Amino acid sequence: MSVLSAPRFVRPRWLSLPLMVGIALVLFWLVATVAAPWMTVHDPLDMVGRRLQAPSWDHLLGTDALGRDVLSRTLHGARHSIPIAVTVVAVAVAIGAFLGALAGFIGGIVDTVIMRLVDVTLSFPPMLLAMAVAASLGPGLENATIAMVIVWWPVYARLMRAQVLEVREREHVEAAVASGATQTRVLTKHVLPLCWTPVLISATMDLGQVILLAASLSFIGLGATPPTPEWGSMISDGASQFYSWWVALGPGLAILTIVLGFNFIGDGLHDYFDPRSK
Amino acid sequence: MNAHPPLFEVRDLRVAFGRNGVFAEAVRGISLHVDHGEVLGIVGESGSGKSVGMLAALGLQPEGARVSGSVRFKGRELVGLPRRALRELRGSRIAMIFQDPLSSLNPVMTVGDQIAEAVRLHNPDLSRRAALDRAKDLLALVAIPQPDRRLQQYPHEFSGGMRQRVMIAMAVANDPDLLIADEPTTALDVTVQAQIMEVLAELQARLKLGLVLITHDLGVLAGHADRVAVVYAGQVVEQAGVDDLFARPGHPYTRGLIASIPDMTAQSERLFSIDGTPPALGRLPAGCPFNPRCVAAQDICRREAPPLHRKGDHAAACHFAFSATESAA
Numbered sequence: 001m002s003v004l005s006a007p008r009f010v011r012p013r014w015l016s017l018p019l020m021v022g023i024a025l026v027l028f029w030l031v032a033t034v035a036a037p038w039m040t041v042h043d044p045l046d047m048v049g050r051r052l053q054a055p056s057w058d059h060l061l062g063t064d065a066l067g068r069d070v071l072s073r074t075l076h077g078a079r080h081s082i083p084i085a086v087t088v089v090a091v092a093v094a095i096g097a098f099l100g101a102l103a104g105f106i107g108g109i110v111d112t113v114i115m116r117l118v119d120v121t122l123s124f125p126p127m128l129l130a131m132a133v134a135a136s137l138g139p140g141l142e143n144a145t146i147a148m149v150i151v152w153w154p155v156y157a158r159l160m161r162a163q164v165l166e167v168r169e170r171e172h173v174e175a176a177v178a179s180g181a182t183q184t185r186v187l188t189k190h191v192l193p194l195c196w197t198p199v200l201i202s203a204t205m206d207l208g209q210v211i212l213l214a215a216s217l218s219f220i221g222l223g224a225t226p227p228t229p230e231w232g233s234m235i236s237d238g239a240s241q242f243y244s245w246w247v248a249l250g251p252g253l254a255i256l257t258i259v260l261g262f263n264f265i266g267d268g269l270h271d272y273f274d275p276r277s278k
Numbered sequence: 279m280n281a282h283p284p285l286f287e288v289r290d291l292r293v294a295f296g297r298n299g300v301f302a303e304a305v306r307g308i309s310l311h312v313d314h315g316e317v318l319g320i321v322g323e324s325g326s327g328k329s330v331g332m333l334a335a336l337g338l339q340p341e342g343a344r345v346s347g348s349v350r351f352k353g354r355e356l357v358g359l360p361r362r363a364l365r366e367l368r369g370s371r372i373a374m375i376f377q378d379p380l381s382s383l384n385p386v387m388t389v390g391d392q393i394a395e396a397v398r399l400h401n402p403d404l405s406r407r408a409a410l411d412r413a414k415d416l417l418a419l420v421a422i423p424q425p426d427r428r429l430q431q432y433p434h435e436f437s438g439g440m441r442q443r444v445m446i447a448m449a450v451a452n453d454p455d456l457l458i459a460d461e462p463t464t465a466l467d468v469t470v471q472a473q474i475m476e477v478l479a480e481l482q483a484r485l486k487l488g489l490v491l492i493t494h495d496l497g498v499l500a501g502h503a504d505r506v507a508v509v510y511a512g513q514v515v516e517q518a519g520v521d522d523l524f525a526r527p528g529h530p531y532t533r534g535l536i537a538s539i540p541d542m543t544a545q546s547e548r549l550f551s552i553d554g555t556p557p558a559l560g561r562l563p564a565g566c567p568f569n570p571r572c573v574a575a576q577d578i579c580r581r582e583a584p585p586l587h588r589k590g591d592h593a594a595a596c597h598f599a600f601s602a603t604e605s606a607a
Binding site: 182 | 336338365366367368369370373374376378381382383384385386387395396399400445448449
């Protein structure tokens with residue numbers, strides 16, 4: 001009998017290095033979202049020490065202008081940013097995919113109305129439109145969430161419509177029609193199940209983009225209100241304490257890593273689903 | 279002639295496609311019929327309008343196409359029938375098989391679910407389990423081994439021939455009266471073609487199906503069709519019983535088609551082919567549409583479109599049909 005060898009993990013081809021890094025980063029922040037109170041020593045809202053302390057063993061990322069622990073605030077920030085990102089993308093996909101599928105499948109006047117609405121919305125720079133909506137609704141994370149849904153759904157509507165237009169011309173759809181399937185059945189059973197891949201890839205990458213936009217809105221004061229530990233408003237605090245570089249470092253790194261993580265995963269999904277990359 | 283109306287009768291069917299208000303006819307008045315339990319072969323080149331015509335007869339024309347004429351199924355007019363009524367006929371009384379079995383199955387549904395769907399579309403009260411049982415029987419009917427296991431597989435796990443068997447199983451799921459098979463073997467290997475034709479022929483005989491077999495291979499029809507309609511440039515140019523057609527082709531186009539069937543016994547090195555290409559949509563030559571490619575074209579062929587000459591059940595649209603002097607091309 002040969003020497004027993006420990007079972008070795010063989011990395012499948014689609015599991016690239018960036019994808020693994022992405023999964024690790026996102027996993028870390030998901031854990032923080034759930035477990036931030038148990039991962040930190042200090043309360044994010046308590047003034048726990050002298051103001052603007054440089055990083056030390058007591059405060060790994062220092063303290064901010066009010067003497068609050070930056071590391072604790074950064075980890076707690078995930079509890080705001082990530083649920084918002086998931087909500088915005090989920091609602092935007094639901095609205096966008098539904099309207100886009102209708103536009104592509106029914107065509108005609110329905111298509112025209114929906115797609116012109118999409119064109120109008122997409123003709124605004126996303127930041128500008130989100131600012132305008134958020135400003136008119138008033139500050140607060142809920143309003144920022146609504147603003148971002150309004151900015152984002154047209155992206156998915158356009159994507160879904162393009163997919164439906166492509167898939168509905170395939171022969172199995174004609175075969176389903178020829179066997180007497182109703183329009184609704186053709187759409188839900190034979191068209192939509194083949195349309196989700198690009199939407200899934202795009203949604204994953206957009207999770208990062210939404211976090212970035214949410215932080216941007218908070219940065220200019222249209223998102224989170226003090227004292228909420230939100231990354232954008234924390235960076236904004238740091239910008240006014242320019243020589244205390246650590247104040248902005250925590251939330252800055254947080255945004256960087258989470259956006260990078262989602263992008264890596266999105267890229268990985270793209271490679272996984274793209275037959276040419278295999 | 280007989281008291282019963284034929285199972286399926288198409289009269290002067292025309293299909294026109296429009297672009298910018300200008301319409302061009304792809305099907306220019308096709309008339310044919312199929313009786314209960316009869317196999318009608320429709321043969322013609324790509325673009326001759328044979329597929330478009332039969333699809334349009336079932337209300338499956340592309341968007342924006344104009345369909346006129348009369349299509350009767352068991353005496354009931356189908357042209358102008360509401361969408362809902364047509365849908366109820368399709369898949370239950372009239373079924374279709376498409377050319378490419380590779381793309382005619384939904385890639386993300388198991389084969390069992392797809393056949394069960396075909397069954398339940400027209401028997402909404404049937405349970406999922408009962409429909410799957412029926413699906414299993416249907417797979418056995420088209421001679422797929424291990425139907426139990428096969429039911430749970432996806433189309434990509436089936437070979438081309440197996441997929442076409444699945445399509446056939448779906449088509450006969452609701453005991454249709456009429457089956458329209460649009461080039462059922464074209465996308466398959468030659469060896470598999472024969473098997474599929476055998477399955478089709480056996481089912482046709484057992485279920486007493488009226489079968490319309492659309493193909494561009496006259497050789498396939500020789501063994502399986504009762505009657506043959508030859509379509510050229512959107513019209514039926516010849517129609518006859520299969521033996522009669524092969525023995526006494528009345529139209530030079532038919533003669534050309536017969537001559538181009540490879541003959542395994544002949545010593546000749548080259549295959550016969552008909553020169554030229556079929557006329558483009560909306561650019562028909564004057565007179566007989568076949569005249570530029572016809573070896574026997576006369577002046578009259580370039581001036582006048584030929585009427586349909588009849589001789590018993592045999593009809594051919596050629597000025598010189600059935601004239602004794604004609605010899606095989």
